[in-house]
Amino acid sequence: MFNPFKPERAIIKDIIKETTDTTTYTFSFLDEGVRREFRFRPGQFNMLTIFGIGEAPISISSNPAEPETFQHTVRHVGNVTKFLSKMQPGDIVGIRGPYGTGWPLDVLPIKNLLIIAGGIGLAPLRPVIHEVIDRRPEFGQVEVLYGARTPAELLYPAEYEAWRQAGISLLLTVDAVPSGTAWEGQVGVVTDLFRQMSSRPGETAVFTCGPEIMMSYVVKGLLARGFKPEQIYVSLERRMNCGVKKCGKCQIGPKFVCRDGPVFAYAELLTLPEEVLGGAVR
Amino acid sequence: MSVAYARQEEWSIPQLYHLPAAKLDPFLNKLKENYTLIGPVVKGKEFVFAPLSDPGELSLHYQTTLLPPKKVLHLPFEVLFSFHEDQQIIETAQEQQQQIIFGIHPCDVHAIAILDKAYTAEYPDPYYIAKRRNTLLVALNCSEPGENCFCQSLGTGPELKDGYDLLLTDLGNGYLLEVGSPRGRELVQVMDLAPAPRVAMVEKQKVLDNARRKFQKKLNTQDLPGILEENFRQPIWEELMHECLACGSCTMVCPTCFCYNVVDKIDLNLKSGKRQREWDSCMLLEYAQVALGHNFRKDRDARVKQRIYHKLVYYEPQFGTLGCVGCGRCIHTCVKKIDITDVISRLRGE
C-alpha cells in the first residue's frame, strides 16, 4: 500500500543564494511519473529529507503553474537546513508532499488581496503572487507589505519589478540599515507600513506569514483598522515529524497544523484559548 | 481506504459457546498452530502483554498491564525505511505475521478502535495497518476492576459490546465465548465447542454487575469540554506545574497516545542508515520545541493541560470520540500520583 512516509528522491537543479542565511533551491523528482503527477497549491509545504540527517517541513515557494521544477526557500537554522546549505546541484534529497491546506485562493471569492510578510514568511506567499500574476484579471487591488531585518535580507528582490508591473503595489520596510548600505525606503517594522497602505477592509482578504510576534501585531493593527477576523488568514509553524497528522507534534488544541493548516482563518484560531496557541498570534 | 475491523455483521447462529476451563489450554495450543499468541503474562509484580511460548504462561487474572497492547501495533521503536549509499530507499518489510491478542480487556479494545481512527484515516499508516490487519482480538470482559480503573464512567468497560473477534467472560467454571466477527468464527471452529447454555447470558450479567459495583474511581463526563474550557485558568494547574515531574510516564503507558518522534540513524560510512520512529510524549520539554530554541509549551502546566485537554476535549473534534478509555494506567504509573479523575472532580468543585 501507499507509504506516505517514504520520500521520493529529488535532485537539486539549481541553487540561488538569497541572503547570508537563506537560499532558494530548485528541485525536480528523479522519477518521471512522480515528477509529472506532482501538483501543489500556494501555501502548501513538502517534507524535505536529507538522508541520515533528518526531515523538515518547508513551504513551496515557486509558481504552482510549473510543478515539474519547484522551489524551496530555506533559512539555514538547524540540522537539516544547515546541511542543505552544503549541498550542490546534482545532489539528491528526499521529498514527500505536498501537504497542508494552502491559502484560500480558490475557495473564497476574493476580490482584493493584502499580503503581509516578514522575513522568510514571504516564501509561502510567493506562489500566491505568482498565481495572482497569472490570473491577474480575476483580482482587484493587490498589495504586498514586506519587511526584513536589513535591505540585504529582503527575499526575491529581482522579482519586485515584475510584480509591480503586474499592478501589485509593493511596500517594503527594513528593521535597520547597516552602515554602508544604500536604502532609501522605509525603516521600521511591517506594521509601520499600514500608514502607507491603500488596502481597505471592504472585499479584501489578508494573507500573512512571518514570525508569530509579527503576525500578532499585524492582526491587532488590522482589527484596529476595521478588518474582521474572518478576512484574515495566517500561516503557522509548529514542530512536525510527519506532515500527515500522525506524529502529533503540531497540534494546537484540536487542530493539526500539518493538516488543518498551516494556513488558518484567524477567526478559527479565536475559538482557542490564548495559551493553547502558545505563541503570540493572538 | 476504509478499514473496518471486527465489525458486528450478519452471520448464522450459534454465536455463543461454552469454553470449559479445562479446554482453555488446548484451545490456545490449537490457535498457536496458525497464529502468534500474545497475552498477559506475569512480570515481577505486574503484567505485560508478551508472546506466549506456552499457554501456561497466560495470566488471565490480571487487572491491567504495564504497556497497553498498542505496543504490538504501533511499536515503541519502528524502522520506517533504510537508505543506502546510493540513496536508494528500501522499505522495511511490513510484518505479515498473523497474531491474536488474547485476553485483551474492553478498555484496551476501545483504545485500539481509537488508534484505528488516528492511523487509518487520511494518509493511512501502512506500518500500523499491516499489523492491524493481521491482528485478531480475543477480548475478556472484566470481572475484577483494578484500583485505578474508571472505564465504567466512559462506557468502555467492564463489558465489551463491540470491536472484538471473540469475547470471553469468566463465569467461574469456564468461559462464555461470544463470536464478534467472521474471523472470530473461524477461530472457534478449530475446537469442537458446545453452544453456551441459555443461562450463560444471565450469569454473564451477574458477573458484570458484580464488577460494576467494585469500581473505586469515576470520572463525571457530563459537559466535560465545557467544564475544561471554563477552567483553563485555575490554581490547580499551577499546583500541577509544581507537582508534575514531566517524566513522560503517563503518556508512555497510555493506550490512546499515538505521538512519535523520528530519528535518522546513520552508519559509520556516513552514507547508509535508517529512519526510525519511537514513541514520544507531549509531557516532555523538547516536544514542542522548534529550531532556534523557541518552545510552544515551555511551562510544565501547559504540558499537563495539553495532555488532559487532548484526552478529554480535543479528541472529540479530531476523531469523534473521547481520548481516554479509563484504563487507569497513567494514574498507576505516576510517581506523583497525579490522577486525571481527581483533577476533573476538583475542577468541578466536587
Next chain:
Amino acid sequence: MSKPRVAVYKMSSCAGCQLEIINLEPILLDLLGAVDLSYFVMARRENEPGPYDIGLVEGAITCGEEIERLKKARQECHLLVALGSCACYGGLPSIKNWQPQRVVENRVYDNLAAIHSTTAYGIDYYVPVDAYLKGCPVSREELLDFIKSTLLGVRPYLRPHSVCVECKLHENVCLFVTEKAICLGPVTTAGCGALCPSRGKPCDGCRGPANDANAVSLARTMAAYGLHSQDIVRYFRKFAGMTSEFSKGAEAV
C-alpha cells in the same frame, strides 16, 4: 578530506569512559578508519601534538595542575567535549565537596602537606564546553552518534528527557511505583536505555538532571516515602550534586 584528529585527556577519573572507546570492539577498526586517535595516552606511546579537531576530556577537575592542562586542551581543540559525568558535573569525586576538605583528606592521608586538592568540578566550571556526553560511564552509542554527527557537522540526537521514558519503552516494572524503591529516573537524563532499572536497580542519577528535572517535587515524594532528609541529600549529592537542579532536590526538605 583528512581524518579528524581526536585527543583523549584524562583528569580525575577512573578511566572507564576512555575504556569505553576501546570497548567499541566490533567497530573499533572502522572507527579508526574514520578518525585519527592522535592523542590517547592509555592506548598509545607516541602521541602526536595538537591542534586537534575533537578533544574528549574524561574526569573531574580536582587540582590546579588539571586546570592548567584543561586550559591547554581547550586551546588546542576545536571542539571540547565533556566525556562522562565526572567531566560533565564533577561526578562521584564531587561527593567530597559536601564534607570539609581537610576532614576528607585526613581520612586518607596522614601527611597533608603534599595534598593540593580543590573542590571537584565539571570541566565547564573552568572552560567553555561544546558538548556533554553524560553517563558513568558514557554510553557507547551516544559517543558513536556524537562522533558521526560531528563528522557530518550536525547536532547529535542526545536524549534530553527523563530515564522514565526509556524505562517505559522497555516496559520495565517501575521500581518506584511497584517496588517502593526510590529511583532518580524521573529527574535524570535518559540515553542509558534505562540500564539500571532494567536490571532491577533504581536509577542513581549518574547522567545528571534531565532537561526539565523537577527535583524539588521528587524530593517531596521521597520524604513522603519516609526517607530521612539526610537520605534525600545523599541521593541528590552523588554524581551531579553540583548542578543547580539536583542541589534544589537536596535542599528541598
Next chain:
Amino acid sequence: MTEKAIQVDYIARVEGEGALKIKVKDGNISELQLRIFEPPRFFQGFLVGRRYDEVPGIVSRICGICPASHQITAIQALEDALGIEVSQQTRDLRLLLALSQWIQSHTLHIYFLALPDFLGYESAIAMAKDHLATVQRALELKRLGNDLTMLVGGREVHPVTPAVGGFTSVPGRQELQAIGERLAVARADALATIDLVASLSVPSLERDTEHVALSSTGDYAVNGGRLVSTKGLNIPAWQYRSHIKERHLEHSNALHSYIEGRSSFLVGPLARVNLNLDKLTPAARKIAREIGVFPTSNPFYSALARSIELLHSIDACLALIDGLDPRPDNVPYTVQAGQGFAITEAPRGVLYHSYRLNNQGLIEEADIVTPTAHNVASMEEDLRVFAPGVLDLPLEEATLKCEMVIRNYDPCISCSIHFLRLEIERE
C-alpha cells in the same frame, strides 16, 4: 663523571597518569622516582557517611578497568560486617563476573599494552596495520569478556547488578549457554594467545621477591581464600592489617606496601600462577607445566602468566556455566553495626576492602588497598635492579625497556588511591 637520565613524562599504555625519572651518576642510580601525578579522589574519605548499599556503586568508580572486582570485594566485606551468608549460586555468579573481567582485562593488557612493546610498535593501533588478524583476535576476545560481564553484571564498565545479598537480577540459562558456546570457540584464541606470548623473548630480571596471592584448598582462588606468599605468609582477610603495612619512604612520596618484618612484595597473575599452579584448570595447568618457566620471579613473564590465566578463565567459566540455571535467590538480612573484611584477586592482583558500619548502615570507616598500590614498591625495586643493565643502550631503547618493566604490572594508576600526589614538573 658521566651523568645520564631516563625520563618518561607520561608512562603510556597504562591506566592513569604516572611518570618515571631515573638519574644515573657514574653507573649508579642516584635518583629513581616512579611518580604518580594522578590526583587523589578520596574515595575512602567520602565513603564515610554514605549508606552501605551505595558502596558497591561508588567503589566501582575507583577503577573503570576492574570495577567488578571492587564491587565484589566491597560487597563481600559488607556481607562480612552484616553477617550474611550468600547462596552458592550467588558465589558462582560472582566468580563468573570476576573471571569475565579477567578475560577482558588480560586481553587488554596482553594485546594493547604489552604486545606492542615486544613487537616493536607504539600501539595496537599501529600494530593492526601489519598484524590485523592478531588485533582482530584481541578485539573478539575482549568483546567476549565484556559480553560476559554485561550478561552477569548488566554493564561492562561499572556493572549494576551485584548487590549485598546477591544480585538485583540474574541472567537466564539460555543466555548463559549462548555465551558458553562462544567461550568454547574462544578457547582456540586463548591457546593461540599463549603460543604468541610464549614465543616472545623476554629480558631477564632476577630479583628476590615475595609473591603474594590468595589461595584456597579448592579452586584457583579468586573471590576468597587465605592470603599466602612464597615466604610463608598465610592469613585470613581480617588479619590483613596486622601484617601488611604502608610506609612513607624518603625517596618517594608514594605510600609503599610492605609485609611487616619484611619488605615489598608482588601481587598479580605472576604471583598467582607461581603460588597456585596446581589449582589451574587441567588444560591451563598442563600447558603451564609444559612451558616450564613457572615458578619464576622474572616479572617479564607476567604476560605469559596472564595468557595462561586467560585460558584458565575461559575453562573455569565454561564449567560454571554448565551448572548454572539462575533464579532470584538473594538472602534477606537486617542492617546492624559491624566491621567486615574481604580480599579478592582483581585482574592485577590482591585487592583489599574493609568497612566499619554503624547500626544505621552508614559507613564509619573505609579502608581500600588496590593491587597497584601493593605493587608500586616492587615496581621501583625492579627498576633499581633492571635499569643499570640497560644504561649502555641508546637512550630511547633504555627508556622503552624501563617502561616495559612498569607495564609488566599492568598498573592501574587511577585506582591506586593510596598514592600521594607529587609535585609535578612536566616540561
